[in-house]
Amino acid sequence: MASLRDIKNRINSTKKTSQITKAMEMVSSSKWNRGVMNAKAFVPYMEKIQEVTASIAMGSQDSNHPMLVSRPVKKTGYLVITSDRGLAGAFNSNVIRQVFQTVKSRHKSNDEFAIIAIGRVGRDFFIKQGMNVVLDITGVADQPSFSEIQDITSSAVGMFSDGTFDELFVYYSHYVSAISQEVTEKKLLPLTDIEVPTKLTSYEFEPNAEEILEVLLPQYAESLIFGALLDSKASEHAARMNAMKNATDNAKDLIGQLSLSYNRARQAAITQEITEIVGGAAALE
Amino acid sequence: MKTMKVHVVTPDGPVYDSEVEMVSTKAQTGELGILPGHIPMVAPLQIGAVRLMKGVNTDYVAVSGGFLEVRPDTVTILAQTAEKSSEIDIERAVRAKERAEQRLRERQQENIDFKRAELALQRAINRISIAQRRI
Numbered sequence: 555m556a557s558l559r560d561i562k563n564r565i566n567s568t569k570k571t572s573q574i575t576k577a578m579e580m581v582s583s584s585k586w587n588r589g590v591m592n593a594k595a596f597v598p599y600m601e602k603i604q605e606v607t608a609s610i611a612m613g614s615q616d617s618n619h620p621m622l623v624s625r626p627v628k629k630t631g632y633l634v635i636t637s638d639r640g641l642a643g644a645f646n647s648n649v650i651r652q653v654f655q656t657v658k659s660r661h662k663s664n665d666e667f668a669i670i671a672i673g674r675v676g677r678d679f680f681i682k683q684g685m686n687v688v689l690d691i692t693g694v695a696d697q698p699s700f701s702e703i704q705d706i707t708s709s710a711v712g713m714f715s716d717g718t719f720d721e722l723f724v725y726y727s728h729y730v731s732a733i734s735q736e737v738t739e740k741k742l743l744p745l746t747d748i749e750v751p752t753k754l755t756s757y758e759f760e761p762n763a764e765e766i767l768e769v770l771l772p773q774y775a776e777s778l779i780f781g782a783l784l785d786s787k788a789s790e791h792a793a794r795m796n797a798m799k800n801a802t803d804n805a806k807d808l809i810g811q812l813s814l815s816y817n818r819a820r821q822a823a824i825t826q827e828i829t830e831i832v833g834g835a836a837a838l839e
Numbered sequence: 840m841k842t843m844k845v846h847v848v849t850p851d852g853p854v855y856d857s858e859v860e861m862v863s864t865k866a867q868t869g870e871l872g873i874l875p876g877h878i879p880m881v882a883p884l885q886i887g888a889v890r891l892m893k894g895v896n897t898d899y900v901a902v903s904g905g906f907l908e909v910r911p912d913t914v915t916i917l918a919q920t921a922e923k924s925s926e927i928d929i930e931r932a933v934r935a936k937e938r939a940e941q942r943l944r945e946r947q948q949e950n951i952d953f954k955r956a957e958l959a960l961q962r963a964i965n966r967i968s969i970a971q972r973r974i
Binding site for chain 2 (some may be wrong): 606
């Protein structure tokens, strides 16, 4: 049986750990709140740009802008969004596992795909696996603003345009609710399946549809990536909040159990001492 | 006078929402003025100011690229960044301007960087000029 002092030490260290996890939980919960707000603020922009893009792309069916046309696929791009830090439960491993399995089942050699990794955890994993990581970005802020990540998005879209890959999928953890996030795969480029809004408006174009698509489509694709990133950030903080809450709860349980055995051991020691004294006194008589 | 709704939205959230009498801005093909009842139209914008006229007041919004979507009763501006004149951080814009000028002076870099610096300079100048107009 562990000595009194050993148990005491374990209780103390568990208490310290639970203080830390409690603090991390609270930090994540405030970040999560803001992350959800950011994702909400983005919705009107996304809806509007989707509506306009769909109206224009549908309105000019004959247009063969490279971003709208599927071409024979020689190389596939995967944009994988993970977090920079761990301690978020299965948040990162879920995304990574799905990408890894998909890539393994779809491709035979490293030349058939390219990975763009956002987030340190994902990048480290794919590099360690010897996979073809063409671009990686780490240190994205918890509340990213569009201008901050524009470099990433425009280079990802640029790689499609210059033929580095012929289609682009994005993998991220979609925020469903505070306790549920699911890994989502979305085909980003070419833009073959734009959701058509209920009412299409026929627009006049200034100067003409082609030139507008030239500007609009990259911007649309970039905002899709930004949307995925915001979504992923909200899930990251929700996942971390949950993981830390579980850790704090577990620590509490553990402290309860340890206190119980501490008190038992203390009681046993006292009982033993009394027995010894009584025994000693009896021997003297 | 008739009015129309104007929304300026960016990926970071809505920036401006109001009823105005006239919107006037610079599209890539030139200066553009829109009154209520305009036919549906889409036009890409230049880096510049959007003037929103409402009675005797005029609001200024600095936009960096993006689109103008017009419908008879609403005008939506989809910009990558946009700020109301009262919300522009002048000091930051001045710093950005200096940085961009500095980069343009050290010309030896690649083409892309050069273009980017040029755009950054344009954005900074735009912000500064709009911010100063309100005084």
